[in-house]
Amino acid sequence: MRVASFNVNSIKARLPRVLEWLDDSSMDVVLLQEIKTVDADFPRLEFEDRGYQVETHGQKTYNGVAILSKHPIEDVRRGLPGDDADEQARYIQAVIQGLTVASIYLPNGNPVDAGPKYPYKLGWMARLRDHVRDTLLPAETPFVLGGDYNICPTDGDVYAPEKWAEDALCRPESRAAFRRLLNLGLTEAWAALHPGREHVYTYWDYVQGRWQKDEGLRIDHFLLSPQAADRLVACEVDKSPRAKEKASDHTPIWVEIADAPAQRQAA
């Protein structure tokens, strides 16, 4: 099963781009971030016409996540547990053919020095870790958490690390929180399959020809449970959508998860 993650930076502004990419790629499941619309205004018919089921967790103007799937979607959960007062739509989870998937839009966190945004980011990461530790891992089932993590795990994931050292995407506290998540026993799919490979990006700012100069950041990731990691066969970044007119500033990343092995017969 192929699962992609794509921060579209507004599903309405990006609809033709996303549809043409869906037609060209062969994804079973697509995790979207920054749909920037409420559920009622999500263009679901266009996706249903292409054979995708649609589940959204939207919000007016900002954030918003969604799951598209060619297979039935079960047990949908909206919102990250741990703070009932948090109204930002950044997490949706579901089960598809026995695989738990989540679409994650982790807070950006800038500015670091002032205001609530950086504490909110670190708090959100702590809540995600709690959810993984207390609910997802104990189930001992395969899961993939895909999305825009707004974290550059290492300096090799940044075009100019010295310029970004104090940014919320690169700060030591941000990277430590990301490692704490991995240290629960998760596998970061790209890093696992492309060890040592640097300067492969999933985001390029619109300004100053960043795309043309390949000055980007790797901030979109897939984190896999042990049961999913055992079945991981591929993880790739598809740069082609970023080159188009009216592109998102992100490009899709996808993983291929092998079918579950047949149950071993009792002796």
Place this chain on the structure above:
DNA sequence: ATGACAATCAGAGATTGA
């Protein structure tokens, strides 16, 4: 230090993003 660019809401310009 600012703005480079894109999107939203609104119907101009502020806010957000990474």
